[in-house]
Amino acid sequence: MRERSRYAPRMTAPVCLVTGASRGLGAAIARHLGSRGWAVGVGYHSGAEGARGVVADIEAAGGRALAVPGDVTDEAEVERLLATAAQLGPVTAVVANATGPQPNADLVDLTWQAYLDQLRFFVLSPTLLVQGTLPAMREAGGGRVVLIGSDTVDRNLPGTSAYAAAKNAELGLVRIWAKELGSHRVTVNAVNPGWIPVERHSGADTAAYEADVPLGRMGVPQDVAGAVAYLLSDDAAFVTGQVLTVNGGHVL
Numbered sequence: 001m002r003e004r005s006r007y008a009p010r011m012t013a014p015v016c017l018v019t020g021a022s023r024g025l026g027a028a029i030a031r032h033l034g035s036r037g038w039a040v041g042v043g044y045h046s047g048a049e050g051a052r053g054v055v056a057d058i059e060a061a062g063g064r065a066l067a068v069p070g071d072v073t074d075e076a077e078v079e080r081l082l083a084t085a086a087q088l089g090p091v092t093a094v095v096a097n098a099t100g101p102q103p104n105a106d107l108v109d110l111t112w113q114a115y116l117d118q119l120r121f122f123v124l125s126p127t128l129l130v131q132g133t134l135p136a137m138r139e140a141g142g143g144r145v146v147l148i149g150s151d152t153v154d155r156n157l158p159g160t161s162a163y164a165a166a167k168n169a170e171l172g173l174v175r176i177w178a179k180e181l182g183s184h185r186v187t188v189n190a191v192n193p194g195w196i197p198v199e200r201h202s203g204a205d206t207a208a209y210e211a212d213v214p215l216g217r218m219g220v221p222q223d224v225a226g227a228v229a230y231l232l233s234d235d236a237a238f239v240t241g242q243v244l245t246v247n248g249g250h251v252l
Contacts (some may be wrong), residue, residue: 003175005235006105006123007248009141009206011245012091012170013088013211014037014039014089014092015038015041015086015090015091015092015093015134015233016033016038016039016040016041016084016094016095016144017041017043017085017091017093017094017129017190018030018033018040018041018042018043018095019043019072019094019095019096019129020043020044020045020072020098020099020150021043021044021045021051021054021096021097021196022042022044022046022048022049022050022051022054022224023047023050023199024061024200024221025148025193025198025221025224025225026043026095026097026098026148026194026200027042027054028221028222028224028225029095029097029228030042030054030065031054031057031061031111032060032093032146032166032222032225032226032228033067033225033228033229034057034058034063034193035058035061035063036063036233037063037186038063038093039063039065039066039083039088039089040058040064040065040066040082040088041065041066041068041088041091042054042058042066042067042068043068043070043081043085043098044066044067044068044069045069045070045071045072045073045198046066048069050142051055052068053092054066054067055067055246058080060171061110064088065088066085066087066088068082068084068085069081069084070082070084072096072098072121072125072128072129073120073121073124073125075128075191077093077133077181078125078128078129078132078153078171082129082246086136086210086214090136090139090140090215091133091136091184092125092133092136092137092140092142092143092144092231093132093143093144093145094129094130094143094144094145094146095127095148095165095232096126096129096145096146096147096148096229097144097147097148098121099121099122099148100117100118100212101117101152102118102160103161104159104160104251105159105161105162106158106159107161110162113164115161115162115166117162117164118162118165118166119165119166119169120154121166122147122149122166122167122169122170123166123169123173124220126147126155126170126173128146130145130188133212134181134184134186135196137181138184138186140150141185142185142187143184143186143187144184144187144231144232145181145186145187145188145189146189146191146228146231146232147173147174147188147190147191148190148191148193148224148228149153149167149170149171149187149190149191149192149193149243150163150167151192151193151194151247151250151251152164152167153167153168153171153187153192153203154245154251156188157249157252170190171190171243173188174189174242174243175191175241176187178241178252181243187231187236187237188190188240188241188242189239189241189242189243190242190244191224191227191228191231191243191244191245191246192243192245192246192247193219193223193245193246193247194213194219194221194245194246194247194248194250194251195209195223195247195250196216196218196220196224196225196246197218197220197223206218209250213236213247213248213249213250214248214249214250214252215248216248217222217230217248218248219246219247219248224246225247227244227246230244231244232236
């Protein structure tokens with residue numbers, strides 16, 4: 001048996017669903033949790049090959065994982081997604097990471113649909129996921145919820161009204177759910193990454209951004225994965241309703 005890391009969960013059924021995990025931050029989070037003793041549902045909507053690759057990596061390292069397809073903004077598909085993930089065991093942790101396109105638009109060009117598109121991923125999706133996993137968390141005597149936000153909420157960037165509004169709404173969910181679910185020993189927190197370059201940023205010029213980071217470097221996906229692992233661990237058993245910003249101090 002592998003020696004358990006101090007970040008390994010001690011819950012009776014350590015299964016975590018990570019959405020949007022076929023690539024980018026989600027894939028890094030899934031791999032990291034797999035190495036820390038979690039059985040991981042690798043959620044994806046598109047990118048089946050990437051999800052299978054993440055599962056293979058986790059299994060090659062001695063962990064357990066399952067590729068879990070589904071649209072996390074559709075109630076019926078979330079039900080099927082959770083039923084598939086439950087093949088690993090009761091899902092007692094959720095990392096809501098899935099996202100969609102994030103086009104910029106100035107105020108004069110904004111539409112209500114632009115807001116709704118963002119709210120579907122950052123309000124509707126987490127709501128469906130937590131509603132669907134709450135019975136298993138209650139049965140297990142506790143659970144973990146981590147929403148992946150963005151430090152955009154602190155940057156006030158022109159053109160990001162719809163995205164920033166939805167991300168701020170997401171933080172409201174964290175605080176309210178933390179109070180509502182505390183009696184069930186369910187913690188609810190958020191990780192707000194800064195700009196963490198992933199595959200889709202290949203070739204991007206990061207020099208200007210990096211120059212404003214007090215720690216003097218760009219973040220890497222492992223920085224976010226480590227923060228998520230902490231919030232899912234027993235070390236964070238008394239941490240709830242909090243926002244952990246992972247950006248090297250960029251918005252200080």
